[in-house]
Amino acid sequence: MSNKVLSNKELDYVRSREAADGSSTEKSGGVLVNDFEEKKEPELTGFAKIKDSFRRYDSEELNLDPNLTDIEKTAIMTANSPLSRKLKNRHLQMIALGGSIGTGLFVGSGSTLRTGGPAGVLIGYGIISTMILCMVNAAGELSVTFPVSGAFVTYNTRFLDPSLSFSLAWNYALQWLVVLPLELVAASMTIQYWDTTTNPAAYVVIFYVLIVAINFFGVKGYGEAEFLFSLIKVLAVTGFIILGIVLVCGGGPNDEGYIGGRYWHNPGAIHNGFKGVCSVFVTAAFAFAGTELAALGAAETADVRKSLPKATKQVFWRIALFYIISLTLVGLLVPYNDERLLGSSSVDANASPFVISIKNAQIKGLPSVMNAVIMIAVLSVGNSSVFASSRTLAAIASAGMAPKIFAYIDKAGRPLFGIIFQCIFGLLCFVCASSKEGDVFTWLLALSGLSSLFTWGGIMLCHIRFRRALYVQGRDTSELVFKSQFGVYGSYYGVTIIGLILIAQFWIALFPSNKPSALNFFENYLGAIVVLAFYIPHKLWRRGSLYIKAKDIDLDTGRRELDLDLLKQEIAEEKEILASKPLYKRIYHFWC
Template sequence: MTDFDDKKDSGLSQIQSVSPNGEITSTNISRFQAFKDSFKPAPKVEIDMTGMTDVEKAAIQTANSPLARKLKNRHLQMIAIGGSIGTGLFVGSGSALSKGGPASVLLAFIFNGAMIFATTQALGELAVIFPVSGAFSTFSTRFLDPSWGFAMGWNYALQWLVVFPLELVAASITLDYWETSVHPAVWVTIFWIVIVIINFFGVKGYGEAEFLFSLIKVIAVIGFIILGIVLVCGGGPNGGYIGGKYWQDPGAFHNGFKGFCSVLVTAAFSFAGTELVGLAAAETDNPRKHLPTACKQVIWRIALFYIISLTLIGLLVPYNEARLMGSSSVDATASPFVIAITNAGISGLPSVINAVIMIAVLSVGNSSIYGCSRTIASLADQGLAPKILGYIDREGRPLFGIVITSLFGLLAYVCASDKKDDVFNWLLALSGLSSIFTWGSICLCHIRFRRAMNVQGRDKDEIPFKSQVGVIGSWFGFGFNALVLCFTFWTSLFPIGSDPNPEDFFMSYLAVPVVLAFYIIHKLIYKPSIIRAKDMDLITGRREFDIDVLKQEIREEREALAKRNFFYRTYKFWC
């Protein structure tokens, strides 16, 4: 076992080692040497896995991953917040508004928000009990089917692998708002270097960066809400009470039921990344304490950042506004937030919103390396990827995962090619439905986990955090995601405003055959069986091994809470 302690006054680091006879010896080495040594493989727990099944081996390997547990409560809270505020809200909501109208936008985001809340609750329950490497892809292997775990793991890894170069280009495009003469490839280089350096600082670097990015986004949304209320009431420079006139003319709905379905699909994509909080559980110092708070507060984030802000957008911007049809998914001029402020006659603030959009894009790029590298390392631990990809160094960094994702990000230089649009559209098509599969699988894993608890006769009191919407919420989440897949199929086959064509269909639905191909190939080669409830491993991966002690602690916590006043109990229930 090895520890590094910096000696700031001498410029040296101290390495401590334990000899076979139990004696602790210390050696001073240079900081540069300590830095080089940090890339050496982390010591792993040696476990005799003779006679174990592949599923049992995967459970043990992911439970004993040497990932660093350095994320604090504030990091986890901001990761949860940051995952739900991005270009989907700032720009994608404009496309949704133009397709379905303000009422469709509001209803679609409410329905999707309810699904995300149910899914996050299910994920929280599972991740608090099993804060293992890979989270939901690992859960699919343990509670559903190893082949489905293989498909979900690579589906999720591909999502972030593809998103990283896309976000680098997107960040460079946002700078066109200021009409700079610098070539986009220069900005791509700068953003690539910054994001890669952040992730080479390990999980703490990722956590601190997301804390800062999310804080800026939160402040921006809250500021817009306050400003939006003032503008709706006629307090802007141009004056004039607005109220609900755009709900009357041009109207609340557009393109009928198909318009609503299109918005439903767009809204679902806007919440992509909310599941990262579950992936971060394995690197959280105290998931049992911090994760429930992050999961319970999702409903307030959705209500504040999406429902309230989009209600104001629907009041301030008509769905037939020509600028909503911007050519780029990160074009600031197509952002309804920018349009609302511009229409009010306020100068300067549109540039601020554009800067926030750029930060949101960089935040997603930062999450791309984190999400992909951790998922790849987990797949290697489960035996679903080459073993070398599971290399984790002494600082808890999955090095090969970070390197592979970083190198794939260099694909962003395609931005200098005339074919860049075709390349990026097809790359995006590979992962377009990734989140829908991920969320549906999380809900199904929760349903199967609860089924296994019943079949094996286990006491539900040993669950530290229970989903507030229970199994019913997971059934809703699973069914809703299946419905979104059906609506996506319909709107992809018969798009609004154009005739059916194969290219548009596969641009939207390519992820489905890709996922099915992963599943079928693994099933045909390895022929694993679907995990039955009576055979599910409900122990491996827990951080609290003594179930009786855990149950006693939970009872004491409940008794202490029962003695508090009504307002405190209400606060703890929702927050």
């Protein structure tokens, strides 16, 4: 309400009219001043402010038309989520750059080197890398256009099918629920590099409390922690690349001389043939798990239009520099028949080929530094698991696919009960004190083994359906702020690669040797069975068609810019400005 200059007579009249509802009007230099404009609630401080932040976010109830379909209601609910928008550009940049650098790279690469050989590792990670590039571009396009709660977790409902969305959403939630206890135990096992006498459970308590505390600070706490963790990981991998080049060229202190491609000739470049190369795919997929987290944070990003495209483009550099180059050096420095690789597992940092290569060079002190980095990487993934699972649970609860209590968002923008549930589930980490630790974690890992592949496949299928809906409804990509650099054909390619990987993994899981093994099959293919276990009952209950027709897909709910004509004009102006810049700046903009 704007203030209006009034005469004394007019002020007297207004006072008499407002007397009935108890509001007062005072004159200050002939200016009308109302109680509801001037009075403010006392600002809370200290413990009272902290306590108040846990109360439910007081937002206006959405008066949804009862005639709306479930899909339309889901789109509206997720678009109006009260999650806090506190992630800044630097947070998304570093989360994208170092978010998925974890045990999959530092430790899991040891098992792939042992089973596939150095060339097998590069082939497997290279193929997965091309698929990841297509996936993050698809996720970036969708998330910039629709920065809604849950992002790709809820896109499946809008673009594919509610039953498929239900199964993939719970698949993604379970993936991250399982990761927290796994990573906490991995961190405690890493500590044993220095301390073999203390019970690992003691360290689990420390790490558990740290991760819980970080996430109760809200999305800003997660963002700042990941910024620091990712910065350390990026610096560590960069340092290892420089050291690796020096060692390969014979600059190590052990006087071993020029190494070059010695281990590619003896014992060899590929181990176990085609099956060995295929065995790399799932471990490589596990290594890249978390690449999609930048898109998941779209609803909590202050300026998603500028921040998310930059974060998406950074994935190319992360893959090229931190995965392909570092794994090439690892394959040159460590032979695949090194006995220390035989103990490779997700919780044995001593089997890390990064650590082994430094030990082989007889560089004192650096193995301890590398183990410390591995521990930080493990904590980073554990921290990300709380963020990912709680936001997923909040999104699917808003969509009516999980208990409503998980949709509780407090005044600080935290999905409170989602965080609490993840922290309770994380208590499974204390089985590290049990003699059955190995069995429990084998099956927990089996639950999440293939889940990333289904998540990524869902993202690219949504992108394909989104582009199809634009075409059928007579619209085009001129209204998109950010477009996938590989277009819809990149998503077709990515889905094809995932399909082939699932077929190859089915073969390896069922026939690890010449004879079939039921135990090995369920340990390695349980993730696919979980997806079907969610999908089939939900589809039988809901019935309906197998997919949503392109002409019925909602292309507007959830957008932050609803004036499409104005948006197209702004995009055109931005393109003109970019076109006027020098060639090197245009190239930089395309890749960065």
